Structure formats: structure tokens, C-alpha cells
Amino acid sequence: MKRNLVLGFLVILIAVASCSFTNKSFESNDKDKLLLDLITYVLERGHYEPKDINDDFSVSVFEDFINIVDPTKRYFLDEDIQEFEQYKFQIDEQLKNTDITFFNLVYERLIERMGEAREIYKEVLEVPFDYNVEETIEVDYDKQAFVDSRDKLKERWRKQLKYATIGSFDSKLKNEAQKEKDEEGYTAKSAKELEIAAREGTKNTLDEFFDFVDDLERKDWFVQYINTIVDEFDPHTYYFAPDDKEKFDISMRGNFEGIGARLQKKPEGAKIVEIISGGPVWRDQQLEVGDEILKVGQDGEPSVDIVGMRLDDAIKLIKGPKGTVVDLTVRKVDGSIESVSITRDVVMLEESYAKSATVIKGNQKFGLINLPKFYVDFNDYSERNAATDVAKEVERLKQEGAEGLILDLRDNGGGSLKTVVEMAGLFIKDGPIVQVRSSGKDKDIYEDKDERVQWDGPLVVLVNELSASASEILAAAMQDYKRGIVIGSKQTFGKGTVQNVIPLENIVRSNEHGDLGAIKLTTQKFYRINGGSTQLEGVKSDVVVPDRYSYIDLGERDQQNPLGWDKITPADYDVWDGYIDYEATIESSSKRMASNPQIKLIEENAQWLKEQQDETVVSLNYDIYKSEAKKDKERSQYFKSLSEYDSRLTFESLKYEQELFTQDPVLREKRDRWHKNLAKDVYVEEAINVLQDLKINNIKNGKLASVKG
Structure with missing residues (x-):
């Protein structure tokens, strides 16, 4: 069944939903037993793939x-x-x-x-x-x-x-x-x-x-x-106690204070699995995904060891009011122990919005759009959202003469499904973007019905292991249409499920226990238009390049009890036939990457990081401990040269943004820092090479070759 884009749309991936389960009496006077009864009832009847x-x-x-x-x-x-x-x-x-x-x-x-x-x-x-x-x-x-x-x-x-x-x-x-x-x-x-x-x-x-x-x-x-x-049902299904539910609601509105990182429980402490764009950790640049927090202190006070502590309790120590300082003892990805002080703050939403730059190579100009997440104003979709912002940036880049476009979805953890569909529509004439299926029901197909193509030039999509959910939908759609070439990790994160939040008090007719909290429940699954799920397998890049996370456990496949990959019938769609030598371009890029010295060094670093994580026997003899620490530091210093790479590409802000710099020097500083990092980015450099290889002057005007599912 095809569903109109406007009507009946899932506006956000995680939404408050009403529950329409079969009536049942919940009569326990014991709150613990009532909660247990409610939750097992909801899991068995509402979960996408209930377990026996x-x-x-x-x-x-x-x-x-x-x-x-x-x-x-x-x-x-x-x-x-x-x-x-x-x-x-x-x-x-x-x-x-x-x-x-x-x-x-x-x-x-x-x-x-x-x-x-x-x-x-x-x-x-x-x-x-x-x-x-x-x-x-x-x-x-x-x-x-x-x-x-x-x-x-x-x-x-x-x-x-x-x-x-x-x-x-x-x-x-x-x-x-x-x-x-x-x-x-x-x-x-x-x-x-x-x-x-x-x-x-x-x-x-x-x-x-x-x-x-x-x-x-x-x-x-x-x-x-x-x-x-x-958690036995899947890693994204979760019960929120009343206080936690309130905090979740606040975080969904984006008005939460803390360090701006998502953590995962590990025996040794709390592992950073996501850094929120615009947050203190993101701005500070001292921590990265894969680091493990071992101890937490409050602004110079003695630190508390969080090894063995419940994750919720560790998070309570890490979070705090804006302006306060938290001291973190961290085991870095490379195994070294560091002390890092972070000033807590409200996550700066502006830094999670789309931003663009022009990239100059020789006498050619290209465009790059960075999208940290698929954002939306929950109260007013027309106010500001990722799709309309990206459309504006595309138009501005066209006006400045960009001959090819890079869409950077690295570290993008997802967000609004509606914006994905609209954004994909900027690059194709019309057609299906993603298929969604609920348990025991027919699939729904979400389509772009607007025949306008805002960008018909060469397109590259950059991804990594932390590109998840909505990012994977967009990358998969561009790949299935052969509309763009996906460059990045062997596969993306692999989160292909949808969750709804169900307040438990909505299920109980008469409740003497007050607020019972809520359950975030996996209710649907995403499928590509070619029929394959993005769950577990993610999106496999057309051009696979290593990064420092290549051998580290980060994706959905490394979570506990993930749902499996499967396949449904493909949708009907027409492959973009606008490129000459599409497959040859992928082959040429792969060869370049295989012989690139910087990529070889990145691969070497990734393997060393894996070796560090696999070494679980630690000496308690001081001389040996000191010797091993010295060797690790020397090895770590050897890989510091990775950050000294120079692509010799020139990055510039768009004219409208340059005009803002005189009134906003902070914005200028942010963009300068971003451009400096981009100039060291070998993946962006290769994306430019691919755009050149796509034979810019030989686009076949969007001619389509029919492929029926």
C-alpha cells in the first residue's frame, strides 16, 4: 500500500504513542507486580518481534x-x-x-x-x-x-x-x-x-x-x-521510571544540560557511543567515541570510581547544571588514561543544523553539506527542519557554481523520518524512498511525489560506523537509485527499527499508584526500496575505506539482543541513469584508496587500537606498567601524524555566511575550525576525486532506466 507523504506520516522516529491493546484487568495492589504485569503484557502484544x-x-x-x-x-x-x-x-x-x-x-x-x-x-x-x-x-x-x-x-x-x-x-x-x-x-x-x-x-x-x-x-x-x-527483546526497547521519563521528554525537546554524550554500560565504566553535535564534548574535542569513563569528579573534588556502578547512577554524576565542571578520568581508545575537565552546558542546537562550504580544487568548485542529524521542530514542522535547510544550502551552492556535491552523514545518528523522504526527493525525480513494516502488517511505502529535482549533478554520500537510522535510509536510497556513490566504512551502524513511547498509565483504567513511567517499544522495521533491511547490516559503502573505528565494537551488531536482518519484496523504482562510467568510478576510487599512504596509516592505527582493546591482562608491577605505558605513548605519538595530513584543498564559507562574520566573530571561529579539519580529511579529498570521475560534463539529463521490483 502506498501512503501519501503528507497524510498519515511518522513525523519522528521516537514518538509518544497511544496503546490499543486488548482490554485486560490489572488489579495488583503491589506496584512492583503491577509494573511487571503491565510491561510483559505490552512486550508480548506490542513489540515488533515478541519473544517466547x-x-x-x-x-x-x-x-x-x-x-x-x-x-x-x-x-x-x-x-x-x-x-x-x-x-x-x-x-x-x-x-x-x-x-x-x-x-x-x-x-x-x-x-x-x-x-x-x-x-x-x-x-x-x-x-x-x-x-x-x-x-x-x-x-x-x-x-x-x-x-x-x-x-x-x-x-x-x-x-x-x-x-x-x-x-x-x-x-x-x-x-x-x-x-x-x-x-x-x-x-x-x-x-x-x-x-x-x-x-x-x-x-x-x-x-x-x-x-x-x-x-x-x-x-x-x-x-x-x-x-x-x-532488554532481552532488543537493545532499543527500554523502561523509563517516572523520573527518567520526564528527563527523556526534556531531552527530546533538546533542552537538557550535561556534557552532550550518549553512554553505554561496560564492566570497566561507561563507554562513549555517541557525541551530540553542539554539546560540550563536541566543542571541547578532548573525548571521542570509544573512550571509557572510569571516574567522575565534581570541579576539583575527589573523583568517584564508577566501575561496577549502574549506568543511570553514573550518568547522574556526569550530568549537572550549565556552567559547572565535571572531571572525568578516561581510558582513551588507544588505552591511555587521561583526566579531562568538561564544563557542562546546554547543547547548542545551532551546531546540529546543516552547514555547507565550497571546496576549491584547481579551477573547479564543489559543494559540501554537513548534516549532524535529521532535525525537526516537533511543534511546527514548517518552522525549521533538516530537509528545508539542506534544500536552501543546495540552492546556495548552485548559485556559487558548485559542480558536484558531497553530503556528509558521518556521525549522524538519525532523527526525523519525514525529513529523510523530503531530502531524498531533492536528488531524484520521484519514487519510493523507504519501506516500513509493522509486526504482522503489510508494508507502507513512503515516497517522494514531487517531480522536481533540485540537484541533478554528481553526488557523493559520506558515511561511517556511526551513521545510523535515518542516515542509513538516505544513503541506502541514493545507493539503490544509483544516484550517488557512498564512500565510508565497511557498513553503517545498522539500526533499522522504529520505537514508540507508551505511557503505562494509559493502559490501566484505575490506577492508585500514580505515575507508572513509560516503555519505549520497538514497533516497526525499516526496509530499503530494494527490499533489504537496514537492520544489523546497515548500508555497505560502494567505496570502503578504513577509519580508526574499523575494528572496534560500535554498531548494532555489537549490541545485546539485536533484531536480525531480513528482506521483503522490493518497491517499484527507476534507477537514475545520469552517470557515465558509474561502476568504473567506484573501481577507480577503490584503487586510489588502496594505495593511499594516509589510508594505510589509518588502517594501521585501527588495527593497533583493536590490539589495545583485546589486551585484557594488565601488569601490576610498576616497572612493567611504566614500560608498557611508555611504549603505548610512543605508538600513540606515531599516529599523531594522521592529524597533520594536508589535502591541499581550499574550503570557503558561502557568501551569505561571510556577511554574517562581521557581526558574529564566534561563527567565523567555528567555521575556520571546521574548514581546518576538512583540509586534513582524506575522505573528503577522495569524495572530490570521485565527483571529478563522475564525468561532470556528461550527465545524461537524468535519463532513467526502468527497474521493476
Whole structure:
């Protein structure tokens, strides 16, 4: 069934939706049981691909919940796990009967064991660490088993705390050496004194962590249990407790304050998986996707170790009012440990809007449009949106004589579906853009019905592993129409699903428990016009080029419980036949990239980063630790030359923007910084080469060759 673009459109990918489930009575007076009943009911009837709640499901919930509450295996003993295992195959039955016996047992034992752990770490930190001993620690906690005695648990804590302290000890030694060098007459503190200070710092961090945990209520842990169940369905389905739902609503409006990064829970801390355009992290440029936050401090105060902390709680420490400073201890992608201070701020929406530049090579001029996300004003679509803004930039670039166009969708995490369809329509005459299917229903086809083609010249689309959702729809459509050549990573992120937010109170007729929160539920799936899903596989670039994320786990395929890839019938569409030597252009580009020294260095860097991440055994001997850190720093410095690359391309702001610079020097500074980075960008350089290869003067006026699905 084809649906009109204007009528019945999905305006945003994540929307508040009403729920039309079959009537059912929810009568529990126990709020926990009521929530469990509501959520399992919604999951089974509303999820795009509901799972059977059976023994296999029970085992997954069992293992994942234990891993969430004790990821580093420093609280529970083996005897606890054996006791818990009586419920390993019963959780499915408990869910059907709104029975929370398993949760209650685990929660009560966790509180007990955390109390004991508080005594253990104090005992450990009373004794000096001997950094001359040759010993190691395995930091891949999945490879460790639960221990069977308090003595063994204490030994595990000892190694973990020594590991947490050795970096601080090293920093203090270096600082003292520097002071002794810089300050005449300064007497450096002894290694013994510095070891005591480093250990005291670790103790203060743990004291704060456990004080923070003490403030958590039972309901906070129950939300974790609920989300363990929910997460078994797919990584984008999520339960929001009432307070979290309010924060989600605020973030959807774009009026949230923090550092501007999306985080993912890891045993070692919180991994940065997305940097929000315009946010403090984006502006500061010290952090990048793949970095892991280990400790969080507040403007010079002692830092709190977030290893083992719930992600929600870690985020509460990281977020804060505009203007305040958060100190982050971070393990960089290359394995080095750095301290980074970020001033929290409101995300600057202006920096997430489309912007363009002209690119001059020889006597030819090209256009580049950078689109950080597919934005839209939720209250008034006509006010400002990505499609109309890109259309304006295209027109301006045409007026300035651009002979080819680059659409940069790298790091673009998606957004409004409506803007994708309208934007794709700028580059084709008319036809389908994307297919959307709900569970058990026929597909809907979203089309461009406007026969105008705003840009009929050569087109290149730049993508990477972080191009997701709406970005993948646009890249896929341009690829299927053979309208543009996609250059970038082996594949894009691979998020091909749609979520709706359902307030749970909408389902209950009479509710004495107040706000019950909401569930973000996966309800639909995207498909390319060629019939293939963008889920999991993403969009495979026509010209594959490595980047530093090539071997790092970032995409949908690396999430827990992702939905699978599948295929439906293709839509009817006509391939663009405007290029001469389309396939030959792709082949020429691939050959250039294979022999490019900068690309070879990027590939080498990517492989080294992967090796760093795979090395999970760390020495606790100071001399070895220092030696390995020195080698890593030298290797990291070797790759600094990547940022010194010069494409010798010239980038300029458009005339209308240059006129604004006299009144807005900040805008000038932003654009200068952007152009400087673009000049170092080998991918943009190759995109220009491809535009030249597309035989600019031999466009066949958009002649079409029919391909029927």
C-alpha cells in the first residue's frame, strides 16, 4: 500500500504513542507486580518481534541480571550464585505469575554483600601495595568466575584496588619529579609517602561510591531488573521510571544540560557511543567515541570510581547544571588514561543544523553539506527542519557554481523520518524512498511525489560506523537509485527499527499508584526500496575505506539482543541513469584508496587500537606498567601524524555566511575550525576525486532506466 507523504506520516522516529491493546484487568495492589504485569503484557502484544517467554528467556534474564548488579564479580560468592540458580529456569513462570521472588532474593543478598565489601576494601587499603611484585590482573571480567570464600574475594579486591591505584601512584611520582625540576630547593616526597597518598585517594573514591549506593532505594534496583527483562527483546526497547521519563521528554525537546554524550554500560565504566553535535564534548574535542569513563569528579573534588556502578547512577554524576565542571578520568581508545575537565552546558542546537562550504580544487568548485542529524521542530514542522535547510544550502551552492556535491552523514545518528523522504526527493525525480513494516502488517511505502529535482549533478554520500537510522535510509536510497556513490566504512551502524513511547498509565483504567513511567517499544522495521533491511547490516559503502573505528565494537551488531536482518519484496523504482562510467568510478576510487599512504596509516592505527582493546591482562608491577605505558605513548605519538595530513584543498564559507562574520566573530571561529579539519580529511579529498570521475560534463539529463521490483 502506498501512503501519501503528507497524510498519515511518522513525523519522528521516537514518538509518544497511544496503546490499543486488548482490554485486560490489572488489579495488583503491589506496584512492583503491577509494573511487571503491565510491561510483559505490552512486550508480548506490542513489540515488533515478541519473544517466547520460556526457559531460554529465563536463563538469559538470570545471567544478565547477575552481570548487571555484579559485573566485576566482587560482591557475590559462588554459594550465592548456586542459591540463585534454583530460579534459573523459573523466571519465565514467575513473570507469568507476577512473582518477584528471584529479584527479592538477589536484591537482599546484594545489599548484604555490599555491606561486607565495604569492610573488605577498607581492610585492603590499610596495607601498602607492593609494586615490585610481578603480578597481573585480568580486566575482562567475563573470563573470571565467582570465588568461593571471603579470603579469595578479598584477594580479588586487592588486585582490583591495586589496579585502580597504580595510575594515581605513577602520576604522583611524575608530578614530584617535575616539581623537583622546576622549583629550586624543592624536596620531593618519597615513594612511600606517595603510595600512601595514592591509596588514600582510592579509599576516598570508594567511600563516596558506597555512600552514593547507600542512597539508592529498592525501587531503583527493581527498575534495573525490569530493564533486564525488557532488554532481552532488543537493545532499543527500554523502561523509563517516572523520573527518567520526564528527563527523556526534556531531552527530546533538546533542552537538557550535561556534557552532550550518549553512554553505554561496560564492566570497566561507561563507554562513549555517541557525541551530540553542539554539546560540550563536541566543542571541547578532548573525548571521542570509544573512550571509557572510569571516574567522575565534581570541579576539583575527589573523583568517584564508577566501575561496577549502574549506568543511570553514573550518568547522574556526569550530568549537572550549565556552567559547572565535571572531571572525568578516561581510558582513551588507544588505552591511555587521561583526566579531562568538561564544563557542562546546554547543547547548542545551532551546531546540529546543516552547514555547507565550497571546496576549491584547481579551477573547479564543489559543494559540501554537513548534516549532524535529521532535525525537526516537533511543534511546527514548517518552522525549521533538516530537509528545508539542506534544500536552501543546495540552492546556495548552485548559485556559487558548485559542480558536484558531497553530503556528509558521518556521525549522524538519525532523527526525523519525514525529513529523510523530503531530502531524498531533492536528488531524484520521484519514487519510493523507504519501506516500513509493522509486526504482522503489510508494508507502507513512503515516497517522494514531487517531480522536481533540485540537484541533478554528481553526488557523493559520506558515511561511517556511526551513521545510523535515518542516515542509513538516505544513503541506502541514493545507493539503490544509483544516484550517488557512498564512500565510508565497511557498513553503517545498522539500526533499522522504529520505537514508540507508551505511557503505562494509559493502559490501566484505575490506577492508585500514580505515575507508572513509560516503555519505549520497538514497533516497526525499516526496509530499503530494494527490499533489504537496514537492520544489523546497515548500508555497505560502494567505496570502503578504513577509519580508526574499523575494528572496534560500535554498531548494532555489537549490541545485546539485536533484531536480525531480513528482506521483503522490493518497491517499484527507476534507477537514475545520469552517470557515465558509474561502476568504473567506484573501481577507480577503490584503487586510489588502496594505495593511499594516509589510508594505510589509518588502517594501521585501527588495527593497533583493536590490539589495545583485546589486551585484557594488565601488569601490576610498576616497572612493567611504566614500560608498557611508555611504549603505548610512543605508538600513540606515531599516529599523531594522521592529524597533520594536508589535502591541499581550499574550503570557503558561502557568501551569505561571510556577511554574517562581521557581526558574529564566534561563527567565523567555528567555521575556520571546521574548514581546518576538512583540509586534513582524506575522505573528503577522495569524495572530490570521485565527483571529478563522475564525468561532470556528461550527465545524461537524468535519463532513467526502468527497474521493476
